[in-house]
Amino acid sequence: MVVIGSVVALAALIALGYRLGTDPRVEQREGDILVALAPGTFLVLSWLVRLVQWWDAARAPARRVMVTAHLAQSPQPGSAGRVTAAAGAVSAAGGIDAGPKGYSVWLTVSGRDGGFLHQRVVWEPWLRELTRPRQATVRHGSGVSVVDVAGYGRLWPASLTLRRRPYGVRLIPFRKAQRLPKENNLSHGRLACLLLLFVAPGLAGAVTQGAWALLGWWVAYVVASLVATGAWFGIIPPGVLPEAARRGRAPTTS
Structure with a gap:
């Protein structure tokens, strides 16, 4: 459930992130959004391959x-x-x-x-x-x-x-x-430090440009990516x- 939930959430956030990146009301270059979406997209595609492996092995x-x-x-x-x-x-x-x-x-x-x-x-x-x-x-x-x-x-x-x-x-x-x-x-403290490390760039962009909707998306995207990555490596x-x-x-x- 954790794996499926994180992969589905990450895919939905990638689609939403692309829409935000192309929205003229958001002062953020489309190229920056695409660069940020690349790791998540690769992770989703990798998980889709692994889920097919799970399905095949479960039928053996x-x-x-x-x-x-x-x-x-x-x-x-x-x-x-x-x-x-x-x-x-x-x-x-x-x-x-x-x-x-x-x-x-x-x-x-x-x-x-x-x-x-x-x-x-x-x-x-x-x-x-x-x-x-x-x-x-x-x-x-x-x-x-x-x-x-x-x-x-x-x-x-x-x-x-x-x-x-x-x-x-x-x-x-x-x-x-x-x-x-x-x-x-x-530990929970170290995990919080890791989360803040990835969230900091989005926070800086939100403060300077006022893109608070983009910050909310970025936080959710980082959390979903960390969960999916953690499950990938067990x-x-x-x-x-x-x-x-x-x-x-x-x-x-x-």
């Missing part, structure tokens, strides 16, 4: 497997790259916090043939309860795998299915990751690993 035959949830982290505390960029860990001092923080969940899928697959998945609240291997069924098609975990529900892929461990990250078993105090993902929402889980006690049911 199922086979029984065991799945183990892992938290993806940067490989070392000082590493930079897509992990810290995806997590958007903006420190209070305005720099980048490159410490190892979990930002997505990967499933290790093991079948009866002894083979292993690795699949990043879109976050579901009950994922934090998968602190041990679980029985599941997997459906594979169009390069991705849809996983149905017994007693919980369906997990949708947020990457291509890999027969090797993913590069650039280290995978920590979820039970161990929940016991470590610094393994949580984004980023864990802030605050989902409670203190009880990080201290090793059983997490509460969502």
Whole structure:
């Protein structure tokens, strides 16, 4: 629902943004609007391709497997790259916090043939309860795998299915990751800083030109883009690993 809602909202905002950009009452060049719309348009098209992959995989035959949830982290505390960029860990001092923080969940899928697959998945609240291997069924098609975990529900892929461990990250078993105090993902404060960073250009334009309607559109466009991007990379929402889980006690049911 989050994925479909964000993609539909983003598509609607792209259409509205183009109309605002061509409205003579708005003092904004059409070229600037088109440049701003390009990333969102690419994101919507990418999601449409992935949704087709989901549909194809969900129709494939199922086979029984065991799945183990892992938290993806940067490989070392000082590493930079897509992990810290995806997590958007903006420190209070305005720099980048490159410490190892979990930002997505990967499933290790093991079948009866002894083979292993690795699949990043879109976050579901009950994922934090998968602190041990679980029985599941997997459906594979169009390069991705849809996983149905017994007693919980369906997990949708947020990457291509890999027969090797993913590069650039280290995978920590979820039970161990929940016991470590610094393994949580984004905080609400850091997420707010990231939002303000993207909203600031629109705010400056609204103040100088009085284009308050354009500012409202820009804020909604940024929020929808962040949600769709987070779902694309399977980023864990802030605050989902409670203190009880990080201290090793059983997490509460969502």
